Amino acid sequence: MSATLAAAGQIVVPALSKAKPLRLPTVSDTELDSGLRVLAVRRPGVPLVEFRLRIPFTAPPGRAVGQHVARSQLLSDTLLSGTAEHGAADLAAAIQALGGAITASVDADRLGLGGSVLASSLPALLDLLAEVLVSASYPSEEVVGERERLVQELAIHRSQAGVVAREVLLHRMYGAHPYGHDLPQPEEIERVTAAALRTLHGRRVAPQGAVLTLVGDLQPAKATAAAAQALQAWAPTSASRRTPAPPAIPPPGAALLVDRPGAVQTTLRLAGPAPSRGTPDAAAFTLANLVFGGYFSSRWVSNIREDKGYTYSPHAQVEHPAAGSRVVISADVATDVTAPALLETRYELGRIATVAVGQDELDQARRYAIGTLALGTASQAGLASTISVLAGAGLELGYLREHQRALEAATVDEVLAAGARYLAPANLTTVLVGDAANITGPLRRLIDIEDA
Amino acid sequence: MPPPAASTLSRARRPAMSASFAVERGRLDNGLRVLVSPDKASPVVAVAVYYDVGMRSEPEGRTGFAHLFEHLMFQGSATLPKGEHFTRVQGAGGTLNGSTHVDYTNYYELLPSNATELGMFLEADRMRSVALTEENLVNQVAVVQNEIRVNVLNRAYGSFPWLTLPPVLYESFANSHNGYGDFIDLESASLDDAQEFFNRYYAPGNALLTVAGDVDVDQVLAWAEQHFGDIPARTVPTRPSFAEPAPKGEQRSTMTDHLAPSPAVALGWRVPDPADLTAFLPFVVLAEVLTDGDASRLQERLVLRDRSVTSVGGYVGLLGDPLDTRDPTPLLLEVHHPEETSVDTVLAAIDEEMDRLAQDGLAAAELERTVRRMAARYLRDVDPVLGRALSMSVFEQQRGRAELVNELPDLLSRVTPDQLQAAAATLQPQSRAVLELRPGGPA
Numbered sequence: 001m002s003a004t005l006a007a008a009g010q011i012v013v014p015a016l017s018k019a020k021p022l023r024l025p026t027v028s029d030t031e032l033d034s035g036l037r038v039l040a041v042r043r044p045g046v047p048l049v050e051f052r053l054r055i056p057f058t059a060p061p062g063r064a065v066g067q068h069v070a071r072s073q074l075l076s077d078t079l080l081s082g083t084a085e086h087g088a089a090d091l092a093a094a095i096q097a098l099g100g101a102i103t104a105s106v107d108a109d110r111l112g113l114g115g116s117v118l119a120s121s122l123p124a125l126l127d128l129l130a131e132v133l134v135s136a137s138y139p140s141e142e143v144v145g146e147r148e149r150l151v152q153e154l155a156i157h158r159s160q161a162g163v164v165a166r167e168v169l170l171h172r173m174y175g176a177h178p179y180g181h182d183l184p185q186p187e188e189i190e191r192v193t194a195a196a197l198r199t200l201h202g203r204r205v206a207p208q209g210a211v212l213t214l215v216g217d218l219q220p221a222k223a224t225a226a227a228a229q230a231l232q233a234w235a236p237t238s239a240s241r242r243t244p245a246p247p248a249i250p251p252p253g254a255a256l257l258v259d260r261p262g263a264v265q266t267t268l269r270l271a272g273p274a275p276s277r278g279t280p281d282a283a284a285f286t287l288a289n290l291v292f293g294g295y296f297s298s299r300w301v302s303n304i305r306e307d308k309g310y311t312y313s314p315h316a317q318v319e320h321p322a323a324g325s326r327v328v329i330s331a332d333v334a335t336d337v338t339a340p341a342l343l344e345t346r347y348e349l350g351r352i353a354t355v356a357v358g359q360d361e362l363d364q365a366r367r368y369a370i371g372t373l374a375l376g377t378a379s380q381a382g383l384a385s386t387i388s389v390l391a392g393a394g395l396e397l398g399y400l401r402e403h404q405r406a407l408e409a410a411t412v413d414e415v416l417a418a419g420a421r422y423l424a425p426a427n428l429t430t431v432l433v434g435d436a437a438n439i440t441g442p443l444r445r446l447i448d449i450e451d452a
Numbered sequence: 453m454p455p456p457a458a459s460t461l462s463r464a465r466r467p468a469m470s471a472s473f474a475v476e477r478g479r480l481d482n483g484l485r486v487l488v489s490p491d492k493a494s495p496v497v498a499v500a501v502y503y504d505v506g507m508r509s510e511p512e513g514r515t516g517f518a519h520l521f522e523h524l525m526f527q528g529s530a531t532l533p534k535g536e537h538f539t540r541v542q543g544a545g546g547t548l549n550g551s552t553h554v555d556y557t558n559y560y561e562l563l564p565s566n567a568t569e570l571g572m573f574l575e576a577d578r579m580r581s582v583a584l585t586e587e588n589l590v591n592q593v594a595v596v597q598n599e600i601r602v603n604v605l606n607r608a609y610g611s612f613p614w615l616t617l618p619p620v621l622y623e624s625f626a627n628s629h630n631g632y633g634d635f636i637d638l639e640s641a642s643l644d645d646a647q648e649f650f651n652r653y654y655a656p657g658n659a660l661l662t663v664a665g666d667v668d669v670d671q672v673l674a675w676a677e678q679h680f681g682d683i684p685a686r687t688v689p690t691r692p693s694f695a696e697p698a699p700k701g702e703q704r705s706t707m708t709d710h711l712a713p714s715p716a717v718a719l720g721w722r723v724p725d726p727a728d729l730t731a732f733l734p735f736v737v738l739a740e741v742l743t744d745g746d747a748s749r750l751q752e753r754l755v756l757r758d759r760s761v762t763s764v765g766g767y768v769g770l771l772g773d774p775l776d777t778r779d780p781t782p783l784l785l786e787v788h789h790p791e792e793t794s795v796d797t798v799l800a801a802i803d804e805e806m807d808r809l810a811q812d813g814l815a816a817a818e819l820e821r822t823v824r825r826m827a828a829r830y831l832r833d834v835d836p837v838l839g840r841a842l843s844m845s846v847f848e849q850q851r852g853r854a855e856l857v858n859e860l861p862d863l864l865s866r867v868t869p870d871q872l873q874a875a876a877a878t879l880q881p882q883s884r885a886v887l888e889l890r891p892g893g894p895a
Contacts, residue, residue, distance in 0.1 A: 011531045011577075014569040016544055020495040045493055046831040047468040080746070088756055092746035097821035099469060099828030101745075118828050120467040145759045152762040152790050155713045159608040262710075265598070265606045296548075297539045306535060309594025312602055332602040334594075364543040371545010371564045378494035379836035 022374055022404055024397050027387060028220035030228075035208030035236050038227050039387055040220035043380050047119045048099075049216035049223070050380045052388035053129070056209045057111040058243040058322075059178045069108075069181045070188035074143065075197050075205075076106040077150060079113075081142040084135035088142060091128070100125045102132070108178040109243050109322040110392060111205065116381070119217040126230035133234045136201055143194040151186045158183070161260055161267040161433045162332070168256055168452045169269050169328075169431045177246045179321055206237040211391045215384035243323040249273055254448035255430035257440065266338040266434030267330075270345070272427050274318050274327040275418070277393055283406035284414035285422055289316055289327060290365035291415070292352040292423055297364065300348040310334060310341040322392060327422060335435050339442035342432075346425040346446070353424035356416045369407050373400055469827045470861045473664075473840060475854045478673045482685040483657025486676045487848050489664040491837060497665035498841035499571035500560035501579065502849050504660075505653035506553045507631030508694050516633015517641055519552040520596050521649050525559060526550065527588040530581035534588065537574055544570055554631070554770055555778050556849060562838045565666035569675050575661065576679035579654060584646045593638050600632050608711035612889050613718035613786060614770050620705040621720045621782055621885035626694045655686035660849045664841035695779055698722045703885040708893025714762070716788045716889040717795050719802065721879050723768060725779035727851070733863060734871040735783055736774040738879075739766045740822050741814070741872065742785070742805075747821070749805050754787070760797060761789040775860075776846045783879065795888050803881060810877035814869045827861035 028040040059068035080102060081088045095102055099118035102125075106112070113132075117125040157163050167182050174180035212231075214223050249272065260267075274289075275282045286294075293300030293316035304310045314331035329349075333341035377383045377400070387397055430447065432439070443449055478486035510517040528534040541548045546563035559578075561571040604610035615630050622628040661680065663672045699722075724731040742750045743766035754761045766785045768774035774781075787798050834840040834857055848854040856863075 013532075013540065014573050016570060017566040019545075019564060019566045023495065043493075046471050046835045048828060048831055048835070089747045089752045093817075093821055096745060096747055096825045097817065099467065099824040101825065101829070116828065116832050118467045118469055118824070142756075145756070148759065149755070149762055152714060152788075156608065156762070156788065159711055159713045161606060263606055265601045267606075295542055297535070297542045302535060305595055306591065309591045310598070312595055312599035332598070332606065334598055334601065364539060367545050368542045371567075372547065374494070374545070374564050375496055375547065375562055378496045379839075381832065382836065 022401060024377070024400060025383070027397050028224060030224050032207070032228050032231070034231070034234060035210070036231060036234070037211045037391070038214070038224045039211065039391060040214045040218065040223045041383065041387065042218055042220055043215050043383055044217045045380060047217050048116050048380060049119050049122045049214055049218050050116045050384035051114060051125070052213040052384050053113040054211050054388055054392050055111040055205060056109070056241055057106060057204055058109055058241055060241065061244060065176060065178050065181050066185055066188045068178070070184035071192050071196055071200050072106045072111065073184045074147060074150060074189060074192050075200055076104045076111060078138055078143050078146050078197065079104045079132060079136050081146065082137045082139045083131045084137060085131060091132075095125070095128055098125050102129065107321070108181070122214070122218060122223060123226045123230065126227055130230045130234055133205060133231070136205075138194045138197040138201070140194040143192070143197060147189055147192060151189055154183060154186065154189075161263065161265075162330075164258055165267045165269045165431050165433045168258055169271055169429060172256060172429050172431070173249050173271060173326070174246055178243060179246055179323070203237055207231070207234050208236045211388065213384050213388040213391065215387065216380045243321070246324050249429070252427065252429040254450035255432060255443070256452040257436055257443070257449050258431070258433040258452045259436035260433050261435055261437070263433070263435045264335055265332045266335055266432055266439055267332050268338070268342060268345070269431045270329040270349075270425075270428040271326055272422060272429060274325040274422050276325045277320060277390075277403070278395060278399060281414065281418045281421070283403060284410040285418040286318070286369055286407065287362060287365050287410055288352055288357070288415045288419035288423060289318060290369060291357050291361050292316060292348055292419070293329060295365070295368055297368070299351070300345065303348060304331065304333070304341055304344050308337075308344070310337045310344070320389075320393060329428070335438055338432070338434060338439040339446055342443065342446055349423050349425040349428070352419040354420065356412050359412060362412060362415060366407055366410070370404055373404055469824065469831065471831060471834065471858055473834070473844075473857055475844070475857075476669045478676060480656065480677060480681055482681070482683055483655070483688060484676070484680050484683070485660045485848070486673060487660060487662040487844060487854055488667065488669045488672045489662070489840065489844060489854070490667050490669055491664065492666050494837070495565045495666050496562060496837055497565045497568045497571065497663060497667055498560060498562050498838040499568065499575060500558055500662045500841045500845050501575045502660040502662070502845045503557045503654055504555075504658045504691065504849055505557055506555040508554055508626045509653065512625050513637060514641060514645060515629050515637045516596065516631065517637070517645065517649065518557060519632065520592065520638060520641055521646060522550050522552045522557050523592040523596055524584060524588060524646055525578055525582055527585075527592065528583040529577045530583060531577050534583070537578070540570060540574060546571065552631070553776060555776070556846065558842065558845065560838065560842065568663065568667055568672070572661070572663065572672075572675050573679050576683065579656065579659065579680065580683045582650060584643055584650065586643060589641065589643060589646065593641065596633070596638060597635060604632060606711070608709060608713065609716060609889065612707075612709065612716060613720070613784060613887055616707055617718050617720050617784065617885060617887045618770065620703050620887050621699065621722070622696060622780070624694065624696050627696060627780060651686065652689055655688050656680065656683050657685060657688035660845055662841045662845045662848070664844065665837040698883060699885060702881050705886070706888045706890060708890045710893050712889060712891040714788065714790055714891055715795070716786065717798055718787075718887045718889075719785040720782040720885045721883055722780055723783050726775070726777060726781060727779065729863060734867050734875040736768050737819070737823060737826065737864060737867045738872055738875045739768050739774070739783055740826055741809070741818065742766050744822065744825065749809065750785070750802065753805050754798070754801055758801060760793045760801065761787050763788045776850070778850060799881075799886070806876055806879050810873060813873045819867070819869055819872060823864045823867065826864055830860055
């Protein structure tokens with residue numbers, strides 16, 4: 001449509017009224033004698049409290065990372081399988097009776113316990129949380145059963161092309177560093193014993209360096225006191241570790257191709273290092289990434305989806321593991337347009353890395369980045385996750401305001417510099433999972449290909 | 453339909469577990485209904501438009517059309533060129549999406565509240581004059597085909613069971629067909645089909661506009677009049693009944709999935725018409741009693757005790773939301789199991805647990821704890837303004853009662869052990885559909 005009514009001035013698109021300033025709540029911040037930090041925020045609304053507990057949990061240096069990944073995954077999966085006082089089903093029933101839920105998860109940086117509970121039952125939920133932290137028993141038969149179940153579940157998980165691509169990508173980037181092992185291997189899981197989990201729990205499920213975030217219909221002083229009371233018996237141990245700095249990510253080299261015979265799509269991933277939150281070029285990079293492919297209105301999405309129809313959900317996402325951030329560029333493209341899709345992707349990356357962005361598209365990305373800061377903190381769950389994640393990175397909630405200022409100030413030149421440094425196609429590791437027989441030939445006209 | 457008063461005793465012992473969100477209404481001359489729920493807690497607003505048409509209404513030979521049409525609604529209008537809908541919303545600091553369901557299609561934005569009028573304008577703009585062009589149609593058919601590839605064709609268990617169980621459970625085209633669409637049907641879709649679908653189903657009288665968050669009610673109603681008021685009224689289609697008889701005898705089928713590493717089985721039973729909440733809610737609670745967490749009947753039996761399955765899940769509604777679907781709708785169980793466990797073993801254990809529930813009823817406190825968690829989870833869903841706007845919209849559109857956003861926790865807590873026991877007794881082998889998924893087979 002070349003001549004639209006708005007362009008002809010017949011219909012006026014409403015202007016935005018004045019933006020409200022970012023409102024951030026006060027965070028009550030208390031370090032208990034055990035070393036546990038408790039952050040509490042009153043955000044009434046629905047009668048719930050959201051909680052997030054992060055415990056540093058990276059692999060010990062000099063030990064087999066694969067073993068730690070297997071043990072920590074199984075520990076997370078059986079942490080709620082029994083305590084000194086409750087069996088698995090009894091514990092689940094007790095949590096449910098509070099209108100509560102506790103889920104455990106683990107990654108290369110931390111063990112996480114999170115969930116929500118009816119506000120009036122927060123003290124009781126904290127008691128159950130303490131019971132788990134202090135006396136999780138890892139019953140042998142639960143561990144053996146979960147071991148078998150986890151092997152089956154991982155087989156299902158690894159049947160997804162995106163999971164395979166991510167494993168290959170992270171291993172290529174980080175090698176033997178903990179970030180290079182995204183998922184446990186079945187043979188490592190089969191070797192994990194209940195005794196090993198109890199030992200690992202005793203050493204590492206400890207309050208020093210851990211952060212508990214509580215957000216919701218609560219009084220911060222009262223909630224903090226309830227946490228201190230409930231978690232009294234959770235004693236510190238000698239272990240406290242931060243994730244080691246990752247090795248320098250090797251030059252990308254040839255693209256890695258994982259054959260998936262007969263696949264109707266190719267799973268395309270490109271990735272490289274990105275600036276961590278709060279570093280000088282973080283805001284400029286956020287904007288460069290948005291203009292490139294970080295939101296729907298970006299150049300890359302307009303090109304390969306809205307113009308050419310090669311894909312459904314292209315996205316360029318920044319991930320922030322503790323020891324160094326990365327950008328991951330993802331698209332699942334129809335098999336017969338794999339090479340053209342990679343060509344357009346490299347074209348748009350090349351553009352953001354070598355040609356200054358227009359002031360209009362920069363301002364548009366800037367308004368998006370600033371506006372969505374308010375959206376992310378507008379619910380109890382969103383606020384709790386934001387505070388917890390920032391605390392894990394050593395930042396306060398006020399970081400969001402500093403980030404907003406940095407976004408407001410970033411210039412075209414700074415955005416070009418960030419694009420050049422982090423989004424140049426020559427610097428990104430490329431992985432493809434697809435039907436090798438159909439895609440290898442056309443891809444070789446663009447890049448070097450190596451079997452993964 | 454105000455619920456009867458609860459006994460003072462049970463009220464006194466129960467922790468606070470409901471919300472009290474405001475509900476205001478308006479209606480324009482062209483038939484558009486307007487729902488407003490002001491909440492000043494955060495400077496954000498959700499704007500949503502619900503059209504009362506979903507996958508069940510698409511014509512034979514046009515499977516997937518409701519969803520394809522949803523894509524076309526983002527492609528520009530007589531006022532704005534392609535792409536501007538996205539750049540306007542995102543350039544205001546907002547996010548947006550749309551989704552196609554069995555019985556409805558929705559479009560929504562989450563925005564900083566200074567962009568409320570813009571969000572309403574953009575929804576009015578495409579309701580008035582969406583741009584249906586050949587170029588956009590061809591482009592979005594390709595995009596939708598890639599959506600189906602990534603979510604179904606290149607994904608293990610991708611169609612299981614939401615696209616593959618309905619043909620086993622249902623007879624009619626409306627209820628049983630593939631709502632994502634066959635590629636041939638998608639490629640056969642024409643601009644005339646699109647224009648006719650728009651004319652018929654996207655009339656203002658077939659839509660509901662919801663605005664929730666940091667807004668003033670009178671201002672929203674004035675903007676609604678200003679931006680939507682001049683969209684001409686059109687005939688509102690009468691929604692047909694999609695009712696069909698429940699299966700006579702157990703229905704069995706088997707499919708293969710060449711990407712799947714291990715087998716799975718899905719079971720489906722028809723449940724009472726959701727229009728009658730008193731008859732329907734016991735089944736919604738039953739799905740949770742059976743599968744929510746380690747303390748649920750089937751988790752405890754199959755995963756913790758027998759160790760015979762990898763996972764078991766259960767829910768009411770094909771897409772997992774029990775309260776957004778009209779009649780007919782199923783209760784589903786989905787079980788993933790290793791080769792060493794036979795399907796018969798899985799079915800026998802499920803039948804045994806169902807019989808136990810039907811005959812012996814619930815354990816002490818089992819219903820109370822299940823409902824308490826369900827209520828808390830619902831509150832968590834409606835704490836964000838967008839989740840709240842969506843939940844209120846579907847209640848208003850299908851039941852004329854957005855207030856259910858506040859009433860649902862109480863209604864759930866009124867489900868009795870007897871009702872639950874009676875519900876379990878209806879889930880018999882002879883009234884169910886069973887779909888087995890076998891790994892392997894041709895690519």
